[in-house]
Amino acid sequence: MKMQIKNGRLSPYTKNSIISYGLVIGAFVIVSILNSMGMVSSSLQGQLVPICCYIVMAVSLNLVVGISGELSLGHAGFMSAGAYTGIVVSGILETSGLPIYGRLAVAIICGAIVAGVLGFLIGIPVLRLRGDYLAIVTLAFGEIIKNIMNIVYAGKDSHGFHLKTNPDLGLEEGGRMLLNGPMGATQVQRISTFAAGFVLVLITLFVVQNIMNSKQGRAIMACRDNRIAAESIGLNVMKYKLMAFTVSAALAGMGGALFGLNYSTLLPVKFNFNTSVLILVFVVLGGLGNIWGSIIAATILTILPEALRQFADYRMLAYAIVLILVMIFTYSPKIKNFTQGFIDKNFKRKKPTAQTEGGGQV
Amino acid sequence: MSTKLNRDDVIQNTVYDVYENYDESKSTVDEIILPERDKDKDPILDIRGLGIDFGGLTAVDEFTIAIGRTEIAGIIGPNGAGKTTIFNLLTKVYQPTRGTFLFDGVDTSGMTTTQISKMGIARTFQNIRLFDKLTVEENVKAAMHNEVSYGLASGIFHGPKYRKQEKAAHERALELLSIFDMQDMADYQASSLPYGAQRRLEIVRALATNPKVLLLDEPAAGMNPSETAELMNNIRKIRDTFGIAILLIEHDMSLVMNVCEGIAVLNFGRIIAKGTPEEIQNNPAVIEAYLGKKKEAK
Numbered sequence: 001m002k003m004q005i006k007n008g009r010l011s012p013y014t015k016n017s018i019i020s021y022g023l024v025i026g027a028f029v030i031v032s033i034l035n036s037m038g039m040v041s042s043s044l045q046g047q048l049v050p051i052c053c054y055i056v057m058a059v060s061l062n063l064v065v066g067i068s069g070e071l072s073l074g075h076a077g078f079m080s081a082g083a084y085t086g087i088v089v090s091g092i093l094e095t096s097g098l099p100i101y102g103r104l105a106v107a108i109i110c111g112a113i114v115a116g117v118l119g120f121l122i123g124i125p126v127l128r129l130r131g132d133y134l135a136i137v138t139l140a141f142g143e144i145i146k147n148i149m150n151i152v153y154a155g156k157d158s159h160g161f162h163l164k165t166n167p168d169l170g171l172e173e174g175g176r177m178l179l180n181g182p183m184g185a186t187q188v189q190r191i192s193t194f195a196a197g198f199v200l201v202l203i204t205l206f207v208v209q210n211i212m213n214s215k216q217g218r219a220i221m222a223c224r225d226n227r228i229a230a231e232s233i234g235l236n237v238m239k240y241k242l243m244a245f246t247v248s249a250a251l252a253g254m255g256g257a258l259f260g261l262n263y264s265t266l267l268p269v270k271f272n273f274n275t276s277v278l279i280l281v282f283v284v285l286g287g288l289g290n291i292w293g294s295i296i297a298a299t300i301l302t303i304l305p306e307a308l309r310q311f312a313d314y315r316m317l318a319y320a321i322v323l324i325l326v327m328i329f330t331y332s333p334k335i336k337n338f339t340q341g342f343i344d345k346n347f348k349r350k351k352p353t354a355q356t357e358g359g360g361q362v
Numbered sequence: 363m364s365t366k367l368n369r370d371d372v373i374q375n376t377v378y379d380v381y382e383n384y385d386e387s388k389s390t391v392d393e394i395i396l397p398e399r400d401k402d403k404d405p406i407l408d409i410r411g412l413g414i415d416f417g418g419l420t421a422v423d424e425f426t427i428a429i430g431r432t433e434i435a436g437i438i439g440p441n442g443a444g445k446t447t448i449f450n451l452l453t454k455v456y457q458p459t460r461g462t463f464l465f466d467g468v469d470t471s472g473m474t475t476t477q478i479s480k481m482g483i484a485r486t487f488q489n490i491r492l493f494d495k496l497t498v499e500e501n502v503k504a505a506m507h508n509e510v511s512y513g514l515a516s517g518i519f520h521g522p523k524y525r526k527q528e529k530a531a532h533e534r535a536l537e538l539l540s541i542f543d544m545q546d547m548a549d550y551q552a553s554s555l556p557y558g559a560q561r562r563l564e565i566v567r568a569l570a571t572n573p574k575v576l577l578l579d580e581p582a583a584g585m586n587p588s589e590t591a592e593l594m595n596n597i598r599k600i601r602d603t604f605g606i607a608i609l610l611i612e613h614d615m616s617l618v619m620n621v622c623e624g625i626a627v628l629n630f631g632r633i634i635a636k637g638t639p640e641e642i643q644n645n646p647a648v649i650e651a652y653l654g655k656k657k658e659a660k
């Protein structure tokens with residue numbers, strides 16, 4: 001993390017970066033301490049890794065939706081690609097004698113690469129579209145990835161690795177199925193840990209926030225704010241949209257790999273449209289382009305359904321009410337003005353003092 | 363004409379240096395299209411019979427004009443005459459239906475907006491198009507291709523190359539902003555600027571691409587007379603400092619007649635007159651286009 005000080009003030013990106021890192025590191029330290037004192041409930045303990053995954057998913061989707069300004073409804077597809085790649089890689093390496101953390105790291109890197117390549121390939125046709133059309137096609141690709149996972153069978157035995165689109169892999173005695181079509185991955189060795197999740201969140205923050213504060217980030221945001229003007233200054237709009245999409249997909253693949261290696265079984269339907277929308281909800285509620293907002297939204301909305309479990313039947317009702325309240329709070333102009341006034345008062349944001357000028361022809 | 367500066371000198375000197383040495387009296391405005399000083403060189407823009415149809419409507423037709431390398435030229439004409447459309451053709455927002463133009467001797471047929479920008483044509487927009495959510499400084503830095511060339515890896519890891527180039531870009535952005543005395547606004551969000559400042563920021567952003575031709579679409583729109591007078595000086599200063607050609611569209615006749623060396627008058631997509639400000643002011647076809655035929659006026 002680099003401090004950028006202009007005229008003695010922190011740049012807005014640096015300020016926001018510090019908030020994000022502070023939130024994540026602070027939460028990690030507190031949870032670790034509470035955990036060592038045995039004060040974290042087992043249900044929350046089980047959610048620590050998924051929370052990290054969803055933070056990675058939300059922050060990476062924010063790169064596309066908030067920063068690049070393209071509505072993507074297929075983010076779970078990249079998560080799925082990462083998850084199953086991670087599971088397969090980890091399964092293959094199980095007998096290699098590699099220490100668990102090394103195996104996890106390799107699995108996550110492979111998940112990122114596969115999802116990133118997929119993102120690049122899908123991005124080429126999809127990013128030619130705009131607005132609603134782009135959203136619809138990303139949705140379709142998300143579903144396509146899910147359906148492909150439904151027919152993929154993979155296994156390994158002493159002859160090596162087998163990959164087919166039917167269950168008849170012809171594994172020899174002692175071989176092991178890694179992917180089982182619609183039944184997904186079974187008997188996965190659960191090697192994901194909270195610490196690994198924490199590191200992954202930090203990596204995601206580092207990548208996304210540094211990009212935002214670089215030439216590439218400026219170009220991506222310029223293409224979002226005004227496509228025609230961006231072209232007029234020589235920016236290759238496709239290139240920068242594709243860059244954001246690919247990086248986002250690769251990060252989602254990382255999060256997916258961590259997610260996949262956190263459960264002993266994982267069905268392909270887990271990564272359906274609902275999951276894509278869930279991640280989108282994190283991003284929208286946290287604020288488009290607001291990274292720490294995504295972190296908070298992903299955390300709260302992952303914990304909430306579990307925390308509401310005691311309300312049994314009313315659980316989803318309460319969840320929906322909370323969502324609506326949060327939306328009102330973050331979007332109501334009155335409340336926005338109030339919080340803005342609060343921020344202005346406390347952080348002294350500069351406002352231009354130059355005289356206002358006539359309207360004229362626009 | 364002694365004020366013309368070598369482009370390379372300009373890039374080596376800071377804007378400030380040249381700016382301070384600027385001598386107002388040396389600037390002349392009374393030369394005709396392709397001013398004397400540019401006559402022995404090829405024109406920077408050689409536009410040949412450019413035309414475009416929108417469905418049945420011929421928005422621009424047979425637009426032929428040459429712009430000298432350090433000329434300030436103007437396009438005037440009534441509303442809907444096709445002026446902005448010409449800028450859109452020159453920047454390849456539209457591909458022409460007929461004709462073409464040479465830029466610096468190179469045929470531009472089939473080029474894209476991005477390529478045109480890289481070759482050296484920059485523009486502003488009649489309806490302001492800034493990067494609203496970026497700061498003023500970022501708006502300018504986004505347009506810098508020479509200063510900032512690091513790749514995605516540097517963009518992620520912020521290594522030494524990143525730091526060096528970002529520092530250079532920061533300094534250059536402030537330098538360019540200082541042309542319009544806007545360096546103190548560097549950290550404001552672009553959309554929060556007053557209208558006139560937004561127009562000036564668009565010019566600065568265009569200059570940040572290191573253009574050879576600057577296209578200004580109604581730069582004085584919405585400005586009061588004193589701002590317009592200041593803009594006039596600044597347009598000349600920019601030409602003299604950077605040694606570039608400027609083609610502008612403007613309805614404010616005082617600005618056009620004062621600052622332009624050559625003027626083309628457009629009506630219904632066609633050039634009805636070309637010449638120096640004096641020639642244009644006394645041209646009956648122009649008077650007719652602007653004021654209507656005598657018979658109708660009576």
Ligand SMILES: Nc1ncnc2c1ncn2[C@@H]1O[C@H](COP(=O)(O)OP(=O)(O)OP(=O)(O)O)[C@@H](O)[C@H]1O
Pocket residue numbers: 416419421439440441442443444445446447448488
């Ligand atoms: N994309 C387009 N599709 C159809 N018609 C267009 C398009 N762009 C411009 N026109 C038409 O071309 C004509 C010229 O428009 P243009 O914007 O170039 O006028 P202008 O000279 O810039 O006018 P103003 O002074 O009002 O800015 C107008 O009749 C306009 O309606």
Ligand SMILES: [Mg+2]
Pocket residue numbers: 445446447488
């Ligand atoms: Mg116009």
